[in-house]
Amino acid sequence: MGVVLATDQQAPAQGVLDRGAAVLADGGVVVMPTDSVYGIGAAAIPGNPGHERVFAIKQRERSQTLPLVCADVEDLARYGADVPEWAVTAARAFWPGALTFVVKAGDAVPDGYAQADGTVALRVPDSEVVRGLCRRVGAIALTSANTHGAPSPASFSELEPVIVEQADLVIDGGACPVGLASTIVDATGPAPRILRQGSVTLEQIAEAR
Template sequence: MTTTTTGDIEKAAGVLRAGGLVALPTETVYGLGADAGNPAAVARVFAAKGRPPSHPLILHVSGADRLAGWAADVPGTARLLAERFWPGPLTLVLRRGARVPLAATGGLETVAVRVPAHPVALALLTEFGGAVAAPSANRFGSVSPTTADDVRAELGGAVDFVLDGGPCTVGVESTIVDVTGDTPSILRPGGVTREDLEAVLGRPVAEGTASRIRVPGQHPSHYAPNARVVLVEPENLLAEARAAQEQGHQVGVFLPPSLADAPVKAHAVVAVPEPDDDYARRLYGFLRELDRRGCDLILVSLPAEAGLGAAIANRLRRAAGPRTSA
């Protein structure tokens, strides 16, 4: 249940117009929003998150009819995908329009844009009238927030206003697709699956692992809790947990359905569902829960990478990535 009122929407739009920062709910995760056309406001987003300035932001608009000036052109493939998946968890990489400051794109001549499928976000975008640049509302590299309380706990006073739209329903970030070339390419898996995209387009969609276009979520360490995350093959999970616990670690375990009835020697255990909507929606909550329970090590097995399993596995790999400086 949301606690957002019409007055809250009007206040949040006023904060954006004044160059302030607003945390807003989307169906994927909570975003830290600023007026996309205001370079000073955009700079505040980077400062609040501790985000490297070379990492582009995603622009949010209220509809595909609001792309004028933000995107230089919208090719047919982009129009087809937007018609099917907007509002929704799909971000399209387009040529940068004249209204987009380079500060919001990390210096690139491309821009990432989407229309969120959350009534509070859409109400704010409609009231505001422009584009809102909004990465996830957390410190750079850490677990993305899926509730307003997550935002308040992590960013506190760095946010001028928090819109509470209730828990996010998708729970992992949007799929990012580059549509600037001849072949659409997934730069980040997310809430729209590869299978969904290919069904609409009627042709294969590439995986842009070698793309030179920078987009959010490509840093080696991302979505990371305080505890160290280690990837373990399912058949080794119980033995690795027991050994780490005996070595003095406070071990947290993501227990897959295949091991649901197995005895686990660990400090804390979360039973994860099959790699579907429920797992994606609860993923970041599981990581935050094991942090709250005092774990210093989290052992997890990757799910099968079909459907939403691809996005879940992507997030877990990056959560387990090397934690070097940006």
């Protein structure tokens, strides 16, 4: 069973962040709370064995890719390329928050983390746990912490035992404030297109333009 450390999601203990960053930098797998749901992930490092383990733990097809979570709004330009101005404006309005942008992958996206079509999904969660870890190790490949087909856990108590047992570290931040998976929007074109509806609506995105 992996180590479980409890902390406040918005005011995390530095020792918890240091431990999480060390595990991630060493190629480990960490379960962490976000504003939306709990995620399981690994540092976005080329050849990271933790990246492969996330798919195995989730029992998810390796042909799929994982979104990248980042620390700050500026990371949209760092990891994305040719990002339309409306997406930049929306990111400034909703990040940190439960909105994921699918954009053309920039040169900073490591090999093996972009989708086959050359895009990448990016988000800055409203979670100081996640952002603190990203500031220490860079982008993290993070997906919902559930086995394939199971509900996404919105609190530590909803995590499946198999997830807790196979992760190297689990950060218990209690309940996620949003409790709903993030909205995913296609930001590769001149106008937003919703790929998955979450707490942020198309109307809200349009109003931010």
